[in-house]
Every structure is written in structure tokens, then in C-alpha cells.
Amino acid sequence: MSVETVETLVIGAGQAGIAMSEHLSRQGLSHLILERHRIAERWRSERWDLLVANGPAWHDRFPGMTFPGIDPDAFAPRQNIVDYFVAYAEAIKAPIRDGVAVTSLRRSADGAGFTVETPAGVIAAKNVVAATGPFQRPLIPAMVPADVPVLQIHSNQYRNPDQLPAGAVLVVGAGSSGTQIADELQRSGRRVYLSVGPHNRPPRRYRGRDFCWWLGALGKWSAETPTPGMEHITIAVSGAYGGQTIDFRRLAARGMTLVGRARHFEQGVMHFADDLAQNIARGDADYLSVLNEADAYARQEGLDLPEEPEARQIGPDPDCVINPVRQISLAEAGITTIIWATGYALDFSWLQVEGFAEAGRPIHKPYSRPCRRERRNDGGLKGQIMIHKRIRPFNTAKTYPEQKLDNDLAQAVVARGTTIFLRGQCPQDLDTAEDVGIGDPVAQTHKVMQNIRQLVEECGGTMEHVCKLVVYLTDVRHREPVYRTMGEYIRGVHPVCTGLVVVALARPTWLVEIDATAVLPND
Numbered sequence: 001m002s003v004e005t006v007e008t009l010v011i012g013a014g015q016a017g018i019a020m021s022e023h024l025s026r027q028g029l030s031h032l033i034l035e036r037h038r039i040a041e042r043w044r045s046e047r048w049d050l051l052v053a054n055g056p057a058w059h060d061r062f063p064g065m066t067f068p069g070i071d072p073d074a075f076a077p078r079q080n081i082v083d084y085f086v087a088y089a090e091a092i093k094a095p096i097r098d099g100v101a102v103t104s105l106r107r108s109a110d111g112a113g114f115t116v117e118t119p120a121g122v123i124a125a126k127n128v129v130a131a132t133g134p135f136q137r138p139l140i141p142a143m144v145p146a147d148v149p150v151l152q153i154h155s156n157q158y159r160n161p162d163q164l165p166a167g168a169v170l171v172v173g174a175g176s177s178g179t180q181i182a183d184e185l186q187r188s189g190r191r192v193y194l195s196v197g198p199h200n201r202p203p204r205r206y207r208g209r210d211f212c213w214w215l216g217a218l219g220k221w222s223a224e225t226p227t228p229g230m231e232h233i234t235i236a237v238s239g240a241y242g243g244q245t246i247d248f249r250r251l252a253a254r255g256m257t258l259v260g261r262a263r264h265f266e267q268g269v270m271h272f273a274d275d276l277a278q279n280i281a282r283g284d285a286d287y288l289s290v291l292n293e294a295d296a297y298a299r300q301e302g303l304d305l306p307e308e309p310e311a312r313q314i315g316p317d318p319d320c321v322i323n324p325v326r327q328i329s330l331a332e333a334g335i336t337t338i339i340w341a342t343g344y345a346l347d348f349s350w351l352q353v354e355g356f357a358e359a360g361r362p363i364h365k366p367y368s369r370p371c372r373r374e375r376r377n378d379g380g381l382k383g384q385i386m387i388h389k390r391i392r393p394f395n396t397a398k399t400y401p402e403q404k405l406d407n408d409l410a411q412a413v414v415a416r417g418t419t420i421f422l423r424g425q426c427p428q429d430l431d432t433a434e435d436v437g438i439g440d441p442v443a444q445t446h447k448v449m450q451n452i453r454q455l456v457e458e459c460g461g462t463m464e465h466v467c468k469l470v471v472y473l474t475d476v477r478h479r480e481p482v483y484r485t486m487g488e489y490i491r492g493v494h495p496v497c498t499g500l501v502v503v504a505l506a507r508p509t510w511l512v513e514i515d516a517t518a519v520l521p522n523d
Contacts, residue, residue, distance in 0.1 A: 009125035017131035021094040036101035040085040046156040051078045059212040075239030106352040136347040155341040161188040167336030175234030178341030197261040201283035204245040207305040252318035388415040390494040407487040410494040413467040415519035424515035425451040441478040445485035465518040471499040472513040
């Protein structure tokens with residue numbers, strides 16, 4: 001049998017695999033992506049119908065494309081996410097081979113690469129990227145025997161309320177999936193019991209910023225692995241119904257019965273731990289700790305964000321918390337379905353190489369760039385420190401409240417290092433010089449900012465290194481859409497910025513031109 005040879009093999013065509021393909025292509029590195037089914041398969045066939053992203057569109061998108069027709073602060077529905085992944089893969093010409101599953105991967109005999117086995121044949125790869133994600137093997141506890149006359153499914157098999165037999169539903173697990181599914185079922189008119197274990201319950205938004213923004217600002221994205229003892233603590237956050245902070249008290253007030261952790265099942269009766277009040281209180285403590293960290297960070301960085309004292313108001317405990325239910329007879333309660341929202345186990349059994357801890361978890365060795373840095377106001381995507389010192393950072397939504405703007409800027413920037421001067425970027429393709437977005441200031445701004453990002457990266461930097469922008473407009477009426485679009489690319493960066501209105505640009509079809517200055521820090 002012939003062996004196919006590739007430089008780099010990426011396994012998985014989800015978000016991580018597609019992103020890796022873009023980075024490899026930008027560096028001119030040949031590669032191949034293998035996908036066992038289709039692009040974004042888990043979003044297609046292993047999620048419920050009304051699922052939306054748990055992060056806002058500005059956060060969950062790829063750098064080079066926004067979600068079409070979705071407000072940056074909104075939460076993309078499941079099908080939109082699938083369509084978006086497919087469109088982006090096509091836009092970057094990702095070399096994806098669908099329907100090919102990897103059955104085993106091991107080091108080559110000569111140690112110079114890897115041998116990858118698939119039903120379609122053997123591939124020899126110099127480098128391999130496993131982009132298969134954490135949701136690999138659904139976990140259902142061996143608690144309720146299969147012969148008990150109730151439907152038992154994992155959350156990845158749930159689609160909608162009509163799929164289930166008539167009757168009440170017990171949802172075990174109160175993380176993001178379990179809570180959202182329980183909420184959806186209750187809204188459909190079902191009687192719902194929700195088993196709540198230890199969890200973190202962050203605010204959806206606080207002081208005008210989404211939780212994802214605060215994750216970056218507070219440095220949470222930089223965690224290598226969970227804190228010891230926190231590996232099994234789930235997070236309860238939701239983008240459903242416009243994005244709301246999950247509040248178990250509110251669910252109980254609407255008629256949902258909260259119970260503690262499911263302990264064991266015997267003779268038709270589910271028994272629960274006496275830990276509901278403790279778990280609710282622990283979630284509240286986590287929620288308040290995020291508010292405290294956010295307030296401290298805002299003070300330290302001098303951020304002019306609106307105060308939100310009402311966010312600290314915690315309602316009274318419902319009766320099901322004060323007088324917890326310790327056991328439920330499924331038959332007497334009319335429970336006909338148990339949905340196990342109990343998470344997933346990692347399964348890297350096919351990956352027969354070194355680099356795993358005893359429990360089968362990958363060993364994390366993060367890359368650290370050797371440069372001196374100041375603390376940063378992050379836009380939420382990654383990191384927690386600011387490359388250069390940004391003096392008096394602010395957001396234009398505050399300084400220009402009469403305009404629909406959202407730009408993270410600063411009054412001054414102190415930077416030391418190697419300076420990158422960019423030619424003023426216009427809405428045209430860098431390779432073909434073809435005009436983009438004729439007559440559309442938003443499309444033109446996207447292309448201009450994408451050019452800036454590409455050139456900065458080709459110089460060895462990132463958008464974090466951008467220190468100054470100068471915006472040239474041919475029509476002042478385009479200021480709001482142009483600045484809103486530009487703001488998506490500098491979220492958390494805080495450069496200084498100057499805007500000018502000019503009579504015309506080099507081509508009559510161009511509505512916007514932006515030049516940028518970036519500084520690569522010295523060690």
C-alpha cells in the first residue's frame with residue numbers, strides 16, 4: 001500500500017482545526033486537514049436545535065470574518081455557527097478532506113515524524129496537530145439500570161422537547177448544557193427537576209462588559225490546567241434568550257424543582273445528596289468573586305466603566321433549597337425522561353505517543369514570548385497583559401454617548417522596541433489589488449483592518465503591538481460604521497487614534513483608509 005506524505009497533518013475540522021489551517025497557510029506551510037465526518041460535525045449532529053453560542057459573536061468568531069447578520073454582542077445560533085465555519089473554511093481555502101477518521105497515530109520508526117492510519121490509507125506526517133476538542137466521549141453514570149422504564153439520554157442526544165415522551169424530566173447536571181436544556185423544557189410546559197452539583201456561576205455581563213471580556217482582562221484565559229480540586233467543577237453560563245446570568249433561584253421561582261447531586265438509584269427511587277444549599281452558595285460566592293475582581297481591575301487600570309451595584313443583589317432562597325428534596329420516586333413524580341448533562345471524557349486512545357499525564361490528559365507546555373510587558377486591558381480573546389503601557393485607556397461608547405461606537409483606545413501609548421510603519425491601507429486585496437466592498441463602508445473597513453493585521457503579522461507581530469491608528473474618511477456620515485467595525489479588531493488593544501475627513505482618496509471608490517504604527521517589544 002502506498003503511503004501519502006504531508007508536511008503537517010491537522011486532525012479535526014472544527015474551530016481549532018480551521019484556525020490552525022489559516023495560521024499555517026499564512027506562513028506558507030503546506031498541510032492537510034482530516035475530518036472524520038463534516039466541518040463542525042458536533043455542532044451539526046450532537047447539539048440541540050435551539051442551542052446558541054455561550055460567547056458573544058465578537059468573541060467566538062475568526063479574526064478574518066464577522067458573523068453575517070448577527071450583532072457583535074449577540075449569540076450566534078447553532079446553524080449559523082455551522083454555516084460560518086463552512087464559509088470561513090472556503091474563504092481561506094482550507095485543505096479539508098471530509099469523511100476520513102484517524103484510527104491510530106504513532107511515531108515513525110526512524111523518529112523523524114509520525115505514521116497515521118486511516119480507513120483510506122496510511123499517511124506519513126512530519127508534524128501533527130490534534131484539533132479534536134474536549135467533547136469526545138459522552139459520560140453517563142452507571143446509576144439507573146437500562147431496564148428501568150424511562151428514556152435515558154446524554155445531553156448530546158437531546159434535540160427538542162417534542163423528541164421526549166410525555167411527562168416530567170429529570171436533568172442531571174447544572175452546567176451550561178444542563179441548565180439551558182432544563183430551562184428550555186420548562187418553557188415548553190414540562191415539569192422539570194434539575195440536579196445541581198458544585199458549579200461556578202459567572203455574570204453574563206458586568207459593568208457594560210461581557211463575561212468573556214472579563215475573562216481576558218482578569219487573566220483567566222492564561223490558565224494552563226484547572227486548579228487542583230477544580231477539575232470537576234462545571235461552569236453555568238448561557239447565551240440563550242439574549243444572554244442572561246444563570247440564576248437558579250429564578251428558575252425555581254418559575255416552578256422548577258432543584259435538587260442536590262444525584263447519589264444513587266434504588267427500587268425506582270433516585271436519591272440526592274444533601275448539598276443543594278451548599279452548591280448554590282458556592283456558586284453565589286464564585287459570582288461575587290468575579291464582581292470583586294472586576295471592580296479591583298477597573299480601579300487599578302483607571303477604566304471608566306459604569307458602576308453596577310444592583311448586580312450584587314442575591315435573592316432569597318426558594319423553598320426547594322430551604323427544604324430540599326432528598327429522594328424522588330420516578331413513577332410518582334411522573335418522570336419519563338432522564339437527561340444526563342454530565343459532561344465528557346477525553347479519549348486519546350488513538351494517539352499512541354508520549355505527552356500525556358497518568359489520567360490520559362495532555363501535558364500542557366504553553367509558549368511564552370520572551371518580552372517585557374505591562375498589564376493589559378484584554379479584549380477577551382486571549383491573554384491578560386498589555387504589551388505596551390497604555391495611558392488613560394477608555395472606550396468611545398463612554399466618550400461619545402450620542403454615537404453608536406465601541407472602540408478601546410488610549411490617550412497615549414508608551415512603547416519600546418522595533419517600530420513597524422505601515423503604508424496607509426485601503427480596501428483592496430494585498431495580492432491582486434482588487435477593490436473590495438465598493439460602496440459599503442463596513443465591508444471596506446473590514447478589508448482595511450484585515451490588511452493591517454496581515455501586514456503586522458508578516459512583520460512578526462500581532463494586533464496587540466499596534467500603538468497608533470490614523471483614519472481617513474471621505475464622508476463624515478461613515479464615521480460610526482467605520483469606527484464600530486474597526487473596534488472589532490482592536491478590542492482590548494487600546495491604541496491612540498486620530499480621525500480625519502478628507503476630500504478624496506486615491507481612488508474614487510475608496511471610502512476609508514487607515515494607516516497604523518506598531519512596535520515589537522525588545523527582550
